Amino acid sequence: xxxxxxxxxxxxxxxxxxxxxxxxxxxxxxxxxxxxxxxxxxxxxxxxxxxxxxxxxxxxxxxxxxxxxxxxxxxxxxxxxxxxxxxxxxxxxxxxxxxxxxxxxxxxxxxxxxxxxxxxxxxxxxxxxxxxxxxxxxxxxxxxxxxxxxxxxxxxxxxxxxxxxxxxxxxxxxxxxxxxxxxxxxxxxxxxxxxxxxxxxxxxxxxxxxxxxxxxxxxxxxxxxxxxxxxxxxxxxxxxxxxxxxxxxxxxxxxxxxxxxxxxxxxxxxxxxxxxxxxxxxxxxxxxxxxxxxxxxxxxxxxxxxxxxxxxxxxxxxxxxxxxxxxxxxxxxxxxxxxxxxxxxxxxxxxxxxxxxxxxxxxxxxxxxxxxxxxxxxxxxxxxxxxxxxxxxxxxxxxxxxxxxxxxxxxxxxxxxxxxxxxxxxxxxxxxxxxxxxxxxxxxxxxxxxxxxxxxxxx
Amino acid sequence: xxxxxxxxxxxxxxxxxxxxxxxxxxxxxxxxxxxxxxxxxxxxxxxxxxxxxxxxxxxxxxxxxxxxxxxxxxxxxxxxxxxxxxxxxxxxxxxxxxxxxxxxxxxxxxxxxxxxxxxxxxxxxxxxxxxxxxxxxxxxxxxxxxxxxxxxxxxxxxxxxxxxxxxxxxxxxxxxxxxxxxxxxxxxxxxxxxxxxxxxxxxxxxxxxxxxxxxxxxxxxxxxxxxxxxxxxxxxxxxxxxxxxxxxxxxxxxxxxxxxxxxxxxxxxxxxxxxxxxxxxxxxxxxxxxxxxxxxxxxxxxxxxxxxxxxxxxxxxxxxxxxxxxxxxxxxxxxxxxxxxxxxxxxxxxxxxxxxxxxxxxxxxxxxxxxxxxxxxxxxxxxxxxxxxxxxxxxxxxxxxxxxxxxxxxxxxxxxxxxxxxxxxxxxxxxxxxxxxxxxxxxxxxxxxxxxxxxxxxx
Numbered sequence: 001x002x003x004x005x006x007x008x009x010x011x012x013x014x015x016x017x018x019x020x021x022x023x024x025x026x027x028x029x030x031x032x033x034x035x036x037x038x039x040x041x042x043x044x045x046x047x048x049x050x051x052x053x054x055x056x057x058x059x060x061x062x063x064x065x066x067x068x069x070x071x072x073x074x075x076x077x078x079x080x081x082x083x084x085x086x087x088x089x090x091x092x093x094x095x096x097x098x099x100x101x102x103x104x105x106x107x108x109x110x111x112x113x114x115x116x117x118x119x120x121x122x123x124x125x126x127x128x129x130x131x132x133x134x135x136x137x138x139x140x141x142x143x144x145x146x147x148x149x150x151x152x153x154x155x156x157x158x159x160x161x162x163x164x165x166x167x168x169x170x171x172x173x174x175x176x177x178x179x180x181x182x183x184x185x186x187x188x189x190x191x192x193x194x195x196x197x198x199x200x201x202x203x204x205x206x207x208x209x210x211x212x213x214x215x216x217x218x219x220x221x222x223x224x225x226x227x228x229x230x231x232x233x234x235x236x237x238x239x240x241x242x243x244x245x246x247x248x249x250x251x252x253x254x255x256x257x258x259x260x261x262x263x264x265x266x267x268x269x270x271x272x273x274x275x276x277x278x279x280x281x282x283x284x285x286x287x288x289x290x291x292x293x294x295x296x297x298x299x300x301x302x303x304x305x306x307x308x309x310x311x312x313x314x315x316x317x318x319x320x321x322x323x324x325x326x327x328x329x330x331x332x333x334x335x336x337x338x339x340x341x342x343x344x345x346x347x348x349x350x351x352x353x354x355x356x357x358x359x360x361x362x363x364x365x366x367x368x369x370x371x372x373x374x375x376x377x378x379x380x381x382x383x384x385x386x387x388x389x390x391x392x393x394x395x396x397x398x399x400x401x402x403x404x405x406x407x408x409x410x411x412x413x414x415x416x417x418x419x420x421x422x423x424x425x426x427x428x429x430x431x432x433x434x435x436x437x438x439x440x441x442x443x444x445x446x447x448x449x450x451x452x453x454x455x456x457x458x459x
Numbered sequence: 460x461x462x463x464x465x466x467x468x469x470x471x472x473x474x475x476x477x478x479x480x481x482x483x484x485x486x487x488x489x490x491x492x493x494x495x496x497x498x499x500x501x502x503x504x505x506x507x508x509x510x511x512x513x514x515x516x517x518x519x520x521x522x523x524x525x526x527x528x529x530x531x532x533x534x535x536x537x538x539x540x541x542x543x544x545x546x547x548x549x550x551x552x553x554x555x556x557x558x559x560x561x562x563x564x565x566x567x568x569x570x571x572x573x574x575x576x577x578x579x580x581x582x583x584x585x586x587x588x589x590x591x592x593x594x595x596x597x598x599x600x601x602x603x604x605x606x607x608x609x610x611x612x613x614x615x616x617x618x619x620x621x622x623x624x625x626x627x628x629x630x631x632x633x634x635x636x637x638x639x640x641x642x643x644x645x646x647x648x649x650x651x652x653x654x655x656x657x658x659x660x661x662x663x664x665x666x667x668x669x670x671x672x673x674x675x676x677x678x679x680x681x682x683x684x685x686x687x688x689x690x691x692x693x694x695x696x697x698x699x700x701x702x703x704x705x706x707x708x709x710x711x712x713x714x715x716x717x718x719x720x721x722x723x724x725x726x727x728x729x730x731x732x733x734x735x736x737x738x739x740x741x742x743x744x745x746x747x748x749x750x751x752x753x754x755x756x757x758x759x760x761x762x763x764x765x766x767x768x769x770x771x772x773x774x775x776x777x778x779x780x781x782x783x784x785x786x787x788x789x790x791x792x793x794x795x796x797x798x799x800x801x802x803x804x805x806x807x808x809x810x811x812x813x814x815x816x817x818x819x820x821x822x823x824x825x826x827x828x829x830x831x832x833x834x835x836x837x838x839x840x841x842x843x844x845x846x847x848x849x850x851x852x853x854x855x856x857x858x859x860x861x862x863x864x865x866x867x868x869x870x871x872x873x874x875x876x877x878x879x880x881x882x883x884x885x886x887x888x889x890x891x892x893x894x895x896x897x898x899x900x901x902x903x904x905x906x907x908x909x910x911x912x913x914x915x916x917x918x
Contacts, residue, residue: 055686059679063541065524082522155704160650187658191619191665192672194653197699198691199646205689206650213651213676220518227514230664232657240656245614246704 009255010236011183013143016259017136017169018182022128025135029263030445033131033138035415036099038441039270040109041073041453042419043098045428046346047091048074052205056090056212070118071452074428078456081118082219085167088114089215090208093159095346097422101138101268102405104145104162105153107211108268111163112137114215116170119222120450125174127447133173138265141166146254147236152247160195160210161246165236167218168225175226187231188221190242270404270415273344275327277402278311279334281373281383284408285397286338289387292397297339297361299389305331306370306384308377315367320359327352332362335385345418347425381405412442429454468714469695470642472602475718476595476628477641481587484594488722489904492590492597494874495558497900498729499568500532500912501878502557504887505805506550507533511664515549515671529577530911533887537915540577541678544626547573548674549667552618554805556881560727561864563604563621564612566670567727570622571596573674575629578681579909584633586906592632597724600625605713606695611706619654619669620705624695626677627684634685646690647680649701729863729874732803734786736861737770738793740832740842743867744856745797748846751856756798756820758848764790765829765843767836774826779818786811791821794844804877806884840864871901888913 007015022030047053057075060083067077070084074091078084092098092110099109112134120130144162152158168189172182194213199206225231235241236255243250273283282305289295305311314329321327327349328334337344340357352358373382383399401407410418416438423429429437437453444450481489506512516534519542526536529543533550537543551557551569558568571593579589603621611617627648631641653672658665684690694700695714702709732742741764748754764770773788780786786808787793796803799816811817832841842858860866869877875897882888888896896912903909 052688055683055688058686059682062682063524063539063679064522080522155699184663187661187663188665188668191655191658191668192653194651196650196691196694196701196704198694198697198703199650199689200699201697202646202689202692204643204646204691206646206691209647209650209683209688209690217672220522223518223521224514224664224668227517229511229514229668230661231668232655232663232665233661235655235657238657238660240614240659242655244657245655 008234008237009252010186010234012256012259013140014183014186015179017140017173018177018179020132020136020173022132024260025132026263029135029266030131032266033134034441034444035410035412036109036265036268037113037134037444038419038438039099039415040092040113041437041441042422043095043109044073044088044091046097046422046426047094048426048428050091050094050208052208053091053094056208057087060087069122071121071454073454076454076456081122081171081223082216085114085118085219086212086216088117090212093211094208095422097271097274097346099268099270101142101145101264103267104142105158106142106145106162107159108138108141108166110159110211111167111214111218112141112170115167115218116174117450118219119171119174121452123174124449127444127450129174130450131444133170135265136173137166137170138268139259139263140169142264143255143257144236146257147250147252148243148247149249149251151249155197156246157195157197157207157210160214161193163211163214164189164193164217164221167215168221171219171222172225175222177222177225181225183233184229184231185221185225187233187235188224188229189218190235191232192217192221193242267406269406270410272404272410272418273334274346274349275334275344276314276329278314279331280402281381281399282307282331282385283334283338283344283383284399284403285383285385286335286387287342288399289385289395289397290339290342293395295387295389297357299391300339300361300364301388301390303335303365304386305335305365305367306373306386307367308374309369310377312367312369320362321353324349324353330362331367332365333358335365336361345421347421350425467693467696468711469645469693471715471718472599473642473645474638476599476632477636477638479591479595479632481591483719484591485722488594488725489590491725492593493900493903494869494871495568495724495727496572496593496903497878497897498558498874499551499572500896500900501881502554502568503532503547503550505556505881505885506553507885507887509550509553509667511667512550512553515667516546519546528581530580530913532913535913535915540581540630540682541675544573544577544678545671545675547576549671552670553667554881556730556733556805558727558729560601560604560723562726563601564617565601565604565621566618567597567600567625567724569618569670570626570673570677571600571629574626574677575633576909577678578630578633582633583908586903586909588633589909590903592629594724595632596625596629597727598718598722599628601723602714602716603695605716606709606711607702607706608708608710610708614656615705616654616656616666616669619673620652620701622670622673623648623652623676623680626674627680630678630681631684634681636681636684640684642692643688643690644680644684646692646694647683647688648677649694650691651676651680652701726865728865729869731863731869731877732793733805733808734793734803735773735788737773738790739861740840740858741766741790741844742793742797742803742842743858743862744842744844745794745846746801747858748844748854748856749798749801752854754846754848756816758850759798759820759823760847760849762794762824763845764794764824764826765832765845766826767833768828769836771826771828779821780812783808783812789821790826791824792817794824795820804880806880809884
């Protein structure tokens with residue numbers, strides 16, 4: 001029998017999640033949480049057209065209640081917290097436009113916000129409570145991901161596994177679980193923790209099931225704990241706990257790393273361009289040159305993207321893309337979109353194959369291995385381009401951190417724009433409706449009760 | 460990308476489950492399946508009073524629809540297949556009276572029947588379809604448990620992990636999944652596979668959550684596959700599949716071991732006595748002597764139970780039990796119950812602490828290490844007792860296989876009696892109601908449509 005009175009990592013983390021208060025959280029962290037919430041809503045709406053999203057949403061409607069207090073974003077319907085969390089989580093990660101925490105290789109928004117929103121709407125919680133609970137979910141999930149380590153990520157999809165605890169922390173905080181109940185919720189979440197990478201080999205739909213399962217299991221764990229359902233007290237570091245089962249390099253110190261001082265939420269990156277991550281630094285650098293010099297694509301003679309070897313390895317194969325997916329791995333296409341449209345979002349990619357402004361720019365782009373960029377990688381993703389103009393100028397662009405990373409984060413206008421475009425792209429919400437949702441996000445602090453983010457569908 | 464056309468273990472097993480027909484299954488296996496179904500229903504009803512069972516059932520009612528086609532046994536209510544499967548699975552394993560497959564250390568009934576019954580009731584399937592689907596679930600789950608091996612069981616609760624595939628196979632067969640869809644269902648089930656032993660250290664409620672989760676996840680996997688939701692095709696043996704993630708001694712040959720010839724379902728053991736398994740062989744041997752000699756407890760001077768060392772290690776600590784739980788680990792109490800009442804069921808144990816017939820018999824019992832019994836263990840659990848009577852006789856009892864194991868299985872009358880007693884004990888059904896349920900079990904083959912097993916509660 002474990003000693004029930006001492007502090008051990010699982011307990012310290014659960015205590016933190018249960019006791020976290022609004023006053024404990026610095027204002028910039030709360031503002032960033034609002035940013036991430038809007039970014040999540042856009043990403044989830046962007047999942048509307050995804051086949052696996054539609055199937056999980058249909059399953060939730062089939063197995064759940066006809067209506068309920070918790071909003072299913074892509075269907076504009078109401079359900080119970082469990083199924084709303086499940087359906088929204090399935091939608092969150094589909095367009096791959098949701099946020100990512102680099103150190104834990106964990107996508108917090110996809111599992112935290114579905115659970116938090118579902119519980120908040122069911123409980124009639126305030127916007128402030130939603131924010132506090134979401135911060136708790138981020139801080140817990142990211143630390144669990146860091147704890148499970150690289151060996152875990154080789155076989156397990158960390159967003160699915162650590163995601164159960166992240167979702168439980170968020171839902172549990174909204175339910176007002178005591179520290180002891182929160183530890184029970186962690187136990188019940190961790191013992192449902194699952195998600196294997198094997199599906200990648202078959203390009204199967206499991207990624208959406210993983211986020212759905214994690215959010216649902218976390219909600220279950222939290223609601224059960226509220227009733228007094230007990231769980232393992234050392235679910236993370238115990239001899240038959242998650243690390244023993246699913247990791248060979250787990251580090252318990254990560255679980256409690258500077259709790260209350262370090263805000264892991266603020267380390268989370270937004271995804272800006274809708275392309276392969278290896279194209280982002282050069283895209284940012286080119287955007288800088290175009291904006292600074294007020295260039296037109298026709299003025300450009302050539303572009304050299306100075307890249308790390310990994311970029312050449314991954315992107316070198318695609319010359320003229322034949323599918324939208326391939327276009328996202330084509331440096332010429334990405335830089336062509338930046339040059340012609342100033343952006344490389346999901347909508348631009350969808351139209352890129354027949355876009356003559358892009359196809360005429362694409363041959364101007366070459367990649368060159370750059371020693372400085374290559375040496376800095378992967379700790380830093382430096383972006384460098386050299387642009388030669390028809391009138392003989394040589395222009396240089398450089399970014400030291402890709403757009404969306406914490407040191408080069410998105411402005412609120414950019415986040416709004418991304419969310420509106422994602423929702424419109426998927427036909428999930430109009431610009432008008434998104435304006436309302438955005439207003440909700442920016443006023444969460446003052447919202448006495450979290451209602452629906454979008455108008456309901458006609459029944 | 461995996462080769463999609465060749466036969467590999469996951470596919471062969473999925474094909475078997477999808478194509479299994481009534482005509483393929485020998486009649487004795489079908490009859491045994493009916494036996495196991497009744498035994499399961501009794502075990503699930505016995506869970507009614509369990510706190511974790513009540514909490515999961517309440518959660519299902521909170522998150523699920525108000526009513527539905529699938530029966531929640533302990534609450535006499537209707538729900539969707541997902542929540543009915545979850546609630547019934549939570550109930551199945553609580554009293555620890557449900558069946559067990561020794562080789563796989565897997566409790567098939569607790570996960571297979573909840574999923575099968577829930578789907579059958581929702582689909583209006585026939586009793587014959589329910590039986591075929593249940594056999595598919597047993598054959599799949601047991602083989603997955605054997606495949607995952609001993610290293611898996613050290614950390615993972617096999618009934619929780621292998622249980623997701625067992626439940627998916629059963630529900631999937633009822634849904635009429637194609638072989639390809641069944642393989643997808645296996646992928647979705649396996650990537651949700653979870654359940655850690657860590658909770659044992661804290662005597663937490665997780666065991667009920669594990670069976671509930673497995674049955675629910677299996678139902679989800681099957682229903683999603685019916686919609687076309689794809690999963691990993693090598694979820695069991697793939698490089699990032701279940702074995703790679705959760706076992707170090709997995710043997711893929713076990714997955715397809717004599718499919719269609721060997722019926723693993725028929726190897727499943729019933730639990731007869733409600734006590735620690737180590738007391739069962741001696742209890743059976745004593746029962747044999749008492750029945751053969753028509754003895755009364757008062758005629759007995761002493762009993763020697765000839766046991767293996769493990770029995771002495773586990774049972775030696777308890778002299779006079781102070782709790783019902785301890786009574787189940789007291790050889791003197793168990794043999795006292797057999798002597799006084801002819802049985803050691805849940806009801807007898809509940810009354811055993813104040814039972815003078817038992818407490819007066821208890822001091823007559825001693826254990827002695829027996830070389831033959833000890834050498835045969837654990838492959839065979841031989842039961843041997845020597846009874847000395849007050850009139851100077853020395854009587855010997857011996858069983859080579861404990862009551863309930865395949866070679867010494869229960870008669871239908873014994874299964875009926877056990878189920879009735881379990882249901883009555885928990886106040887979950889009257890003897891009359893159980894008579895109706897038993898009639899349903901014995902007529903499953905002829906039932907055109909599986910209805911409720913018990914009358915519904917007044918609303």
